């Protein structure tokens with residue numbers, strides 16, 4: 001957390017502008033409970049069943065749950081029912097299903113579009129070229145609130161190399177805002193590049209190992 005404060009200071013931003021999402025994949029409900037007792041309220045999960053199990057065990061706590069993993073289209077209903085945010089939407093069909101399956105009575109599901117910012121063939125995410133069309137289509141759907149963009153850049157060594165794709169993300173968000181979409185979220189920055197992300201305008205950093213320690217082989 002001091003890393004966030006120091007990076008915020010370096011970039012002339014207030015640390016309050018930057019939200020911490022604790023990425024808790026592979027961690028036990030007890031580990032989440034320990035962090036919750038320290039005041040951390042936002043948790044990010046990648047694997048649906050694992051997340052649902054932990055949510056049930058922690059139902060006594062008022063936590064905010066973010067789904068950040070790959071989405072299979074036959075799994076959208078439990079995501080729409082059990083999460084506050086989804087960061088990993090990269091096609092219209094997923095957004096349409098989440099919108100249709102969001103229970104009435106719950107607030108709109110907060111959504112980020114995942115951008116394949118490093119152009120890796122093997123990675124999920126919409127391309128920068130296809131992003132405007134997708135964003136404008138998603139913004140018209142009921143029961144969803146399009147908040148911004150998310151990315152997982154290819155690993156890069158050194159802050160300057162890390163900043164390059166993150167800068168493109170900030171530009172893409174600004175361009176969508178100019179085209180009329182009211183976005184407030186840039187979900188970028190992980191344990192290894194959170195400083196670069198904050199320098200480039202991240203509003204939410206997704207931190208796993210720097211909070212919990214190294215993950216096992218599955219993570």
Ligand SMILES: *Cc1c(COP(=O)(O)O)cnc(C)c1O
Nearest residue numbers: 023068190191206207208209210
């Ligand atoms: C695992 C994961 C993170 C956290 O990564 P760390 O390097 O452990 O901080 C962030 N975002 C996504 C999408 C992840 O899958």
